[in-house]
Amino acid sequence: MLVIPGAPPLNMSQCEWSVEPSDTTVRALYLSATTTSGLEDGGAGGGGYSAGQLFDDTRAGFTGAVDVPGLGDGAFFTTAEQTDLQVLYGETLLNLSSLTLGADTPPVSPRDLRILIEIAGSNL
Secondary structure (H helix, E strand, O other): OOOOOOEOOOOEEEEEEEEOOOOOOEEEEEEEEEEHHHHHOOHHHOOOOOHHHHHHHHHHOOOOOEEOOOOOOEEEEOOOOOOEEEEEEOOEEEEEEEEEEOOOOOOOOHHHHHHHHHHHHHOO
């Protein structure tokens, strides 16, 4: 299992991929990883909090969440628009968000987000 070290104050790691924006369009993906060990390091990340607890608390905060069966140890899209996917893999919580702005820019599909987070999860 790959341990993804975070950095204070949030003790999480984040990557961003984006297409060069224009005056009217933006398209980007954001992947963050929060681990139980990172949360245990304290700071704004918590202290005695686990990735599983963070997953459960985050899920409880989104009344419009859409569960995704068969992915990780638990997974959900935060809203019906399905542009933000949270997946728990053991002691790591992955969050993959897509941002698409502009009428001529098609959004990243929920299917594509699932494929991308499956690839990320397989590398833990």
